[in-house]
Amino acid sequence: EGEVRMMEWENQEQQQQQQQQEQTTGGGLYVKVMTDEQLELLRRQISDYATICEQLVELHKAITAQQDLADLAVSGMRLGNLYCDPLMTSAGPKLTSRQRWTPTPVQLQVLERIFDQGNGTPSKQKIKEIASELMQHGQISETNVYNWFQNRRARSKRKQVGVVSNNAESEVETEVESPKEKKAKPENIHSHDEPAARAEDLCFQSPEISSELHSLD
Amino acid sequence: EGEVRMMEWENQEQQQQQQQQEQTTGGGLYVKVMTDEQLELLRRQISDYATICEQLVELHKAITAQQDLADLAVSGMRLGNLYCDPLMTSAGPKLTSRQRWTPTPVQLQVLERIFDQGNGTPSKQKIKEIASELMQHGQISETNVYNWFQNRRARSKRKQVGVVSNNAESEVETEVESPKEKKAKPENIHSHDEPAARAEDLCFQSPEISSELHSLD
DNA sequence: CTTTTATGAATGAAGG
């Protein structure tokens, strides 16, 4: 059965509600409360559904395309045609978006300074300290700091572009100026080029889609 | 009522967060806040998704059944080939770029399901089996499977201290980190936020949908 | 408002 079981987070949520009862916004509005984990769970649930739907739509498209050759006049077909198009042409904005951290100028300044200090070791314990320090200048998490250093290092390292003008193939210089550069051969052992379905998001903001989907009922 | 619109409640939610910042449960857990209306909207969205998926599956069944009657002669045509085509065309120029394995949605579903089936130790033999199974849904190697489980396990470890990426303020003043933090595992610093619960339980356990999805590939 | 760029985050793979 295509039962949707979202009881997990619902139960949790209800527990929380019992704990804290109802809470009011500034205007006195009653609200529900969710943890970040629950929100994330929800996000993934919806994302999964989007994936399923898109795959089904793809399948359906393929089948109908094949059937087009053999002609058809099925009752359920129209329904398919209706939702197929809007769903497929949906390349628009992503719905299940998650706001990403944006460093404040002060935070950025501090991060840059630490980075340039040569203490090229964004080690684990340091991260905590840095995060704690930066938290006074705006919301930030250790993960943010970690990611920032990861990206910073990776991207500063990749400033070796546009060197291959003429003799590009003569010397395969995988290391240029970096003292500790060990280049591993990009061995292409077990890989594949697969038509990965980019179905992470489903456009629920599209009016057409909504209406079409409603016609399913 | 037909309006399924994620952005609506997301925006509202953000506004509310700014209004009231963070709220704590009895145990000091940070939570998100939603109004009854927003929660209701969400419930309906997911419910709609469930309905859509069910109906799409039904549709698919009907079509394939009919297809079987009308087009049995086409033995060489597999569904995979059919739906692959539109996928590839829509995915754009990916043919020459992909160098590392990217699990297909179906593969991911299977992997996730195996992962949270509790059999936490994918032995060498298991790996082989899984890889063989997944090879029907796209190119994959045992190494890929192995790495995936390694990464999956390692990264699900850091989902404890949720409340990461977004609004994590108000704890700023308590940032007096005592040096005894390195008591357990100082290596576990950056906390990646990970879905706390198994989102897949929601729908992928549904036998019908699952089987249908399997036939997609 | 649309397109482009910069960059935070996610993840497959390698090393130890």
Next chain:
DNA sequence: CCTTCATTCATAAAAG
């Protein structure tokens, strides 16, 4: 296992 690296994706910010 755990950490680290490289690559890719998505989006906030900037440019047009």
